[in-house]
Amino acid sequence: MALKMRKSRVARPPMCALTQCMALLRGAWAPNVIWHLRDGARRFGELRVDIPLVSAKVLSARLRELEDRGLLERRLLATSPPSAEYSLTDLGRELIPAIDAVVKVGLKLRGMDAELPTLRPRWNAVHRTARRAG
Amino acid sequence: MALKMRKSRVARPPMCALTQCMALLRGAWAPNVIWHLRDGARRFGELRVDIPLVSAKVLSARLRELEDRGLLERRLLATSPPSAEYSLTDLGRELIPAIDAVVKVGLKLRGMDAELPTLRPRWNAVHRTARRAG
DNA sequence: CTGTATCCTCTTGGATACTG
């Protein structure tokens, strides 16, 4: 064999931790939800305004998922029009630094040159439903 | 209205930067690929060993995607069994801190209590193909 | 060794309509 194999350069803990932690942030919206809860509780409708392109169904699904994983808590409010508040748990707050790092990189990339090369899986072509008569 | 709306708490730049940057890391394997290239070039087969559960097709697709986005470079080697090396571009290297933060959080979560609650979309139940007669 | 092609499944996400 012409090349000698350079193998097992990483002891594997980082890989698993990365995959597992990324699994917590799966999907297009989970990080955004956590991000918008970083300063305190928000209500369902508020999150829909914070994250304009997300549909009610997906936001609902993400919130439930993140709740199941113990990253956030749901609190029913006994108001006249019934409302709900979502807030991060301590576990959920642990993810803030990671998301923050991603945000920083994202900002830096646009700042430097960074085309962020036409990456709009389709989150640009939608825009119709989410912006409710705004 | 009983509650006053607390809206536009975020000026929106972070949200877009988050989404855009997360789009660069889409999928289960893109972050792992970048992570395993952080110390230098790796060949296709080496990456398959580094990231044991990834299939050839997906690894190929991710590599091409990341190449298209300018995050890594592919270099054909004129060896007797033809081989290829992948290495991060400067742009790709920009993402290291973000991934690093995710890894750190992942490690901390397992360290503290963190069940990382049975989150194995299916990356645990596979294991058959990727481990080639290991 | 380095991929690609096909086929198939599961997940994510959107649109719309509907309930409490």
Added chain:
DNA sequence: CAGTATCCAAGAGGATACAG
């Protein structure tokens, strides 16, 4: 307001076979 239900589309990913 806060969701849920249904239907549908696109993407991610795996298995297998095959090509350069």
